[in-house]
Amino acid sequence: MTLPATIPLLGFGWDDVLFMTLAGIMILAALAVVGMRDIIRSGLAMIICFAALAGIYVIAGAPVVAGAQVLVYIGAISVLVLFAIMLTQTKDAPRSLVFQTQALPAAIASAVLALLIAITVASTDWAGTLPRGWVATLDSATKLAKDLFANYTLPFEVVSVLLLAAVIGGVYLAKRERGAD
Amino acid sequence: MLSVLNGISHSLDAYLILSGILFAIGSFGFLARRNAISMLMAIELMLNAVNLAIIAFGAFTPSLKVDASVIALVVMAAAAAEATVGLAIVIAIYRNRKTPLVDEYDAMRQ
Numbered sequence: 001m002t003l004p005a006t007i008p009l010l011g012f013g014w015d016d017v018l019f020m021t022l023a024g025i026m027i028l029a030a031l032a033v034v035g036m037r038d039i040i041r042s043g044l045a046m047i048i049c050f051a052a053l054a055g056i057y058v059i060a061g062a063p064v065v066a067g068a069q070v071l072v073y074i075g076a077i078s079v080l081v082l083f084a085i086m087l088t089q090t091k092d093a094p095r096s097l098v099f100q101t102q103a104l105p106a107a108i109a110s111a112v113l114a115l116l117i118a119i120t121v122a123s124t125d126w127a128g129t130l131p132r133g134w135v136a137t138l139d140s141a142t143k144l145a146k147d148l149f150a151n152y153t154l155p156f157e158v159v160s161v162l163l164l165a166a167v168i169g170g171v172y173l174a175k176r177e178r179g180a181d
Numbered sequence: 182m183l184s185v186l187n188g189i190s191h192s193l194d195a196y197l198i199l200s201g202i203l204f205a206i207g208s209f210g211f212l213a214r215r216n217a218i219s220m221l222m223a224i225e226l227m228l229n230a231v232n233l234a235i236i237a238f239g240a241f242t243p244s245l246k247v248d249a250s251v252i253a254l255v256v257m258a259a260a261a262a263e264a265t266v267g268l269a270i271v272i273a274i275y276r277n278r279k280t281p282l283v284d285e286y287d288a289m290r291q
Contacts, residue, residue, distance in 0.1 A: 023199050033223070053233065056233065057236055080265065081218060084271060099214065100214070126193055
């Protein structure tokens with residue numbers, strides 16, 4: 001049995017439905033990240049947000065980046081954030097006020113920012129990009145690896161030094177001072 | 182009305198607007214939350230929004246496609262480094278001040 005090319009009643013393609021579903025999940029999860037009262041829940045919502053974003057990367061034709069997203073964000077950064085939450089959570093933290101007093105101006109400013117970006121994007125003629133209807137082909141990992149190690153060798157090495165510096169800096173900052181306790 | 186949504190996954194505008202919305206949500210979280218770790222999570226959201234825009238431009242410009250993936254991977258590594266150092270700083274401050282709330286970090290104000 002094969003699926004029809006478009007969804008029967010609505011006339012959408014399947015990839016459009018998938019994109020809208022993932023985008024909706026991502027936006028709702030992102031709102032949960034910034035709005036949840038319990039910070040552990042916002043940490044878990046962040047994982048959902050990153051997973052939906054990985055799906056969107058696949059639709060955009062970048063499966064290698066989607067894999068890296070799952071490994072780095074869901075596997076490493078989310079776990080790191082959850083550990084930090086558990087280390088710093090106090091008993092009264094979930095019940096106390098979660099927003100600053102400037103939450104309302106911040107909400108207005110963010111809404112204006114989103115609106116401005118949307119207007120700018122819609123009114124700009126993106127010369128040089130492909131028109132609407134272009135179907136992104138899947139990026140091949142071989143091509144990416146060749147480009148990464150041929151044209152981008154120096155940035156790659158600089159990033160590895162950056163990560164090493166971050167690891168050493170993180171250990172130094174988080175370790176207890178000797179004799180401080 | 183619904184015909185606007187037809188082919189939405191093949192339009193650059195949709196990706197960019199989605200990225201803008203995610204960035205705005207992240208900036209709201211950074212400005213409004215009191216908990217330092219929540220603010221770091223909001224920064225992660227903003228970095229992801231930028232990555233989404235980079236990947237979208239790469240998908241709609243075939244000559245830049247591989248380069249966009251490389252840039253996105255570098256941004257991810259930078260985000261991982263930022264998260265490591267940021268969370269270490271938060272934990273170090275928490276050890277001194279016994280609170281993760283940023284509005285109680287007022288030692289330099291007095």
